[in-house]
Amino acid sequence: xxxxxxxxxxxxxxxxxxxxxxxxxxxxxxxxxxxxxxxxxxxxxxxxxxxxxxxxxxxxxxxxxxxxxxxxxxxxxxxxxxxxxxxxxxxxxxxxxxxxxxxxxxxxxxxxxxxxx
Amino acid sequence: xxxxxxxxxxxxxxxxxxxxxxxxxxxxxxxxxxxxxxxxxxxxxxxxxxxxxxxxxxxxxxxxxxxxxxxxxxxxxxxxxxxxxxxxxxxxxxxxxxxxxxxxxxxxxxxxxxxxx
DNA sequence: ACAACATACAACCTATCGGTTGTACATTTA
DNA sequence: TAAATGTACAACCGATAGGTTGTATGTTGT
Numbered sequence: 443x444x445x446x447x448x449x450x451x452x453x454x455x456x457x458x459x460x461x462x463x464x465x466x467x468x469x470x471x472x473x474x475x476x477x478x479x480x481x482x483x484x485x486x487x488x489x490x491x492x493x494x495x496x497x498x499x500x501x502x503x504x505x506x507x508x509x510x511x512x513x514x515x516x517x518x519x520x521x522x523x524x525x526x527x528x529x530x531x532x533x534x535x536x537x538x539x540x541x542x543x544x545x546x547x548x549x550x551x552x553x554x555x556x557x558x559x
Numbered sequence: 560x561x562x563x564x565x566x567x568x569x570x571x572x573x574x575x576x577x578x579x580x581x582x583x584x585x586x587x588x589x590x591x592x593x594x595x596x597x598x599x600x601x602x603x604x605x606x607x608x609x610x611x612x613x614x615x616x617x618x619x620x621x622x623x624x625x626x627x628x629x630x631x632x633x634x635x636x637x638x639x640x641x642x643x644x645x646x647x648x649x650x651x652x653x654x655x656x657x658x659x660x661x662x663x664x665x666x667x668x669x670x671x672x673x674x675x676x
Numbered sequence: 677a678c679a680a681c682a683t684a685c686a687a688c689c690t691a692t693c694g695g696t697t698g699t700a701c702a703t704t705t706a
Numbered sequence: 707t708a709a710a711t712g713t714a715c716a717a718c719c720g721a722t723a724g725g726t727t728g729t730a731t732g733t734t735g736t
Contacts, residue, residue, distance in 0.1 A: 455572050458568075461569060471652045472652050472656050477713070486695070487697080489696075490694070490696075579724095593682075593683095606728095610723095610725085614723095627733065630684095
């Protein structure tokens with residue numbers, strides 16, 4: 443993967459690696475919230491929450507929209523999907539291994555025990 | 560979500576938030592590798608790589624199997640899938656928002672522009 | 677038995693993280 | 707216009723992350 447892609451993966455996974463940020467993300471995916479509104483939900487300072495929002499924003503997981511003196515944050519589901527597709531690539535790597543092992547073992551009886559997946 | 564579930568999410572996302580660890584993960588998903596073999600691939604000390612392997616192991620993303628004096632690491636695709644399913648839950652939250660907005664706007668003409676997904 | 681190899685882990689260092697308080701600034705409302 | 711509100715950001719602090727070197731321990735191979 444490209445260096446910029448790895449940078450993006452770093453930012454995305456890092457942003458998701460904190461439970462407060464994940465909770466904020468759920469809230470802003472469900473609907474728009476001002477930073478102050480979000481801040482009231484957590485037992486920490488406004489500044490701390492504001493930093494978490496910034497981290498999520500830098501990772502592209504949320505965007506902010508100014509409305510008067512409020513800054514309304516909204517979750518970006520496309521960013522979530524891009525993380526999911528990264529994971530799919532990992533799973534593809536794994537399937538490659540299974541395919542190689544299958545080839546190594548040669549043709550066998552079809553598996554009838556798990557036919558209705 | 561339960562506290563233990565959040566702990567697990569912390570560990571998983573943290574483990575994935577480092578490009579060296581992600582690269583190790585790809586390698587061990589593709590096939591078994593000893594820690595020393597992995598260490599030769601990176602421009603850092605054996606101890607550093609060993610620590611990365613431990614982080615991945617603690618998160619459940621890989622398992623180790625002793626073979627003589629070697630420790631063979633192998634990727635666990637189920638852990639990858641569990642992360643993917645977490646993300647699906649976030650997407651579900653988002654769809655809930657869209658559904659609420661739809662309801663708010665009331666019934667409309669069906670969208671014929673993207674019928675063939 | 678002994679040398680070489682593979683691993684584990686402690687101790688240490690620097691940078692970053694997640695939190696704090698304080699201050700500054702723009703916008704709204706009385 | 708002045709006070710209240712919402713935000714941004716700098717400076718600081720303790721804990722953790724990611725790296726290092728050094729040492730100890732188990733496993734091969736000669």
